[in-house]
Amino acid sequence: xxxxxxxxxxxxxxxxxxxxxxxxxxxxxxxxxxxxxxxxxxxxxxxxxxxxxxxxxxxxxxxxxxxxxxxxxxxxxxxxxxxxxxxxxxxxxxxxxxxxxxxxxxxxxxxxxxxxxxxxxxxxxxxxxxxxxxxxxxxxxxxxxxxx
Numbered sequence: 001x002x003x004x005x006x007x008x009x010x011x012x013x014x015x016x017x018x019x020x021x022x023x024x025x026x027x028x029x030x031x032x033x034x035x036x037x038x039x040x041x042x043x044x045x046x047x048x049x050x051x052x053x054x055x056x057x058x059x060x061x062x063x064x065x066x067x068x069x070x071x072x073x074x075x076x077x078x079x080x081x082x083x084x085x086x087x088x089x090x091x092x093x094x095x096x097x098x099x100x101x102x103x104x105x106x107x108x109x110x111x112x113x114x115x116x117x118x119x120x121x122x123x124x125x126x127x128x129x130x131x132x133x134x135x136x137x138x139x140x141x142x143x144x145x146x147x148x
Contacts, residue, residue: 022087026094027101030084030133034102037076045072059116066121073125074132077102081136090144095137099130 045068046053055061061069080102081095088094106129110122 023094023097026084026087027097029087030080030094030098031101033083034076034080037079038072041072041075070124074128077129077132078136078139081133082140085137085140090141092134092137095133099133102129102133
């Protein structure tokens with residue numbers, strides 16, 4: 001038996017309050033994911049890279065260590081965007097808000113440590129937060145797209 005779509009009937013949608021709670025939950029879970037991934041990768045860097053922990057304590061990173069830290073941030077941002085889109089049913093709203101919140105969280109911290117790192121490092125990290133979060137959400141959309 002086929003279902004015939006009716007012109008004046010709206011498809012089943014979430015209530016607005018349910019959608020808001022779902023988006024807020026997506027942002028919270030995405031932020032948790034960002035910090036979880038960053039913590040795990042940072043602990044791995046400490047364990048496997050000689051002198052990394054000492055460099056971290058003194059903010060005296062080599063160029064390679066700075067690149068590793070930027071990669072850590074990139075992986076965390078993509079993961080956070082993926083989780084936001086997953087929880088928010090593929091909508092970009094959760095990932096967009098996650099990117100904005102991440103910027104809001106990290107701008108003050110980078111301002112405080114501005115003299116500890118070169119300008120290119122701060123700009124690379126901060127400028128990449130939002131687009132990499134959206135990339136993670138887009139990757140969710142690509143991996144979860146139904147085939148015809």
